[in-house]
Amino acid sequence: MRALIYQGPRDVAVRDVPDARIERPTDVLVRITSTNICGSDLHMYEGRTSVEQGTVLGHENLGEVVGVGRAVDRVKVGDMVCLPFNVACGFCRNCERGFTGYCLTVNPGFAGGAYGYADMGPYSGGQAELLRVPYGDVNCLRLPPDAREKENDYVMLSDIWPTGYHATELAGVSTGDSVVVYGAGPVGLMAAYSAMLCGASKVMVVDRQPDRLALADKIGAIPVDDGLGDPVEQVLDQTGGEGADKGCECVGWQAHDPDGNERPNQTMNNLIRSVRATGALGVVGVFVPQDPQSPDSLMRDGEVALDLGLFFQKGLRMGSGQADVKRYNRQLRDLIAADRAQPSFLVSHNLGLDDAPDAYRHFDNREDGWTKVVLNP
Structure with missing residues (x-):
């Protein structure tokens, strides 16, 4: 064959x-x-x-x-x-x-x-x-x-659809919630789509690829272009300064900043900053136990510099893993x-x-x- x-x-x-x-x-x-x-x-x-x-x-x-x-x-x-x-x-x-x-x-x-x-x-x-x-x-x-x-x-x-849906389940998305999704790749778009099917009142999708943001807009989500400024500030502006009720991470360890530098902790820490106190996160972007080729010294051993202090201070909950x-x-x-x-x-x-x-x-x-x-x- x-x-x-x-x-x-x-x-x-x-x-x-x-x-x-x-x-x-x-x-x-x-x-x-x-x-x-x-x-x-x-x-x-x-x-x-x-x-x-x-x-x-x-x-x-x-x-x-x-x-x-x-x-x-x-x-x-x-x-x-x-x-x-x-x-x-x-x-x-x-x-x-x-x-x-x-x-x-x-x-x-x-x-x-x-x-x-x-x-x-x-x-x-x-x-x-x-x-x-x-x-x-x-x-x-x-x-x-x-x-x-x-x-x-x-x-x-x-x-990709069950995985995107899994992100919303891990985050506990329910009717009326505001939701932020980091990543407008196929899984992120499916998470946004699933959140709307579950009755979310507002869904924001963070990315910088114009074609992907256009698809987010097409399904009724709010595109957030992190190439135009701090995505966290844009999410806070959309939510009266409080942050989203729930958040989904759909990028993983090969996240890049707007300058093209690989930053494994970028979307995780932005997500923590973007979700309101007592909110919840669903993480389905792939993270691996080790990546010897990573430019980040921690990620070579499967570790990321997570903003755990803010995560704890805000009383956030997190679910993770493959669907x-x-x-x-x-x-x-x-x-x-x-x-x-x-x-x-x-x-x-x-x-x-x-x-x-x-x-x-x-x-x-x-x-x-x-x-x-x-x-x-």
């Missing part, structure tokens, strides 16, 4: 690799029809992780079931399914409690597994023609009859099916698999108009 593999920093290529196949009775084999390039893929693409050469990338996947193992009961050949980026067993202590992003069995020695991602187990990604799905009955979200018609919407259920996609994907699927939500507003490009290397380059360069790329193998 054809698949996109990692060859080295900023070097990916489409190559022939052995076909994905059913290996265990609980496996499902999916012919991939849509697979997204995720912002977190760029950490690997840039060589900032321990991803191995030859890894097939891609953890945001949707397609048609073409084979099932003999122990699969629920999923049938011909079903259109969307796959959570989390690989989960469904029966371990964490999975039974709903923490499928932290499965204890699929990646021995580590809580959590994922497709085509550094340190997340031996699972090939879906930027390919075929994908093996372990524990298929658990991990396949079956889609309604309109799956083909709304494929660009449903593929967002694999990661347990299965907590949310059924409900969000049903919003799409009912025409209550259209997360495909993010999509800027539908491309073939052979276009993936160029797409990675454009997306990594944050070029205008490259907001979300869907590959259609």
Whole structure:
């Protein structure tokens, strides 16, 4: 089969690799029809992780079931399914409690597994023609009859919409809240979109990319351009000097200041300053235990200079971590099916698999108009 593999920093290529196949009775084999390039893929693409050469990338996947193992009961050949980026067993202590992003069995020695991602187990990604799905009955979200018609919407259920929604859940967003979201990438825009669906009264989105801020404005959020001045002051101006009720961090450790310098603590500390006393934060931007290549000496060991004193003084609460996609994907699927939500507003490009290397380059360069790329193998 054809698949996109990692060859080295900023070097990916489409190559022939052995076909994905059913290996265990609980496996499902999916012919991939849509697979997204995720912002977190760029950490690997840039060589900032321990991803191995030859890894097939891609953890945001949707397609048609073409084979099932003999122990699969629920999923049938011909079903259109969307796959959570989390690989989960469904029966371990964490999975039974709903923490499928932290499965204890699929990646021995580590809580959590994922497709085509550094340190997340031996699972090939879906930027390919075929994908093996372990524990298929658990991990396949079956889609309604309109799956083909709304494929660009449903593929967002694999990661970015549940992750954005997770940020609002971690922050405890509720009806009438004012919310600030740092980062207008796909996850940040999905957090803003989710906050509005949850009834937030005002949603502010901080970024400096004009095309991304334009999308924030398009969905009814207030764009805050931190290239035009202190974003905290702009948020305070929008909230009568008190700060937002809730805040979401959707950038992570490779945050940059307006001068282009990498500052891992920038969005976290701005978020602490932007949220009112007794508010809450949801942190879904990726932070890693170590990054030897970071220009920040603390971040090389996975540490950031957090403004903990102000965090404590304001009595803030914080939740963090990757999304347990299965907590949310059924409900969000049903919003799409009912025409209550259209997360495909993010999509800027539908491309073939052979276009993936160029797409990675454009997306990594944050070029205008490259907001979300869907590959259609």
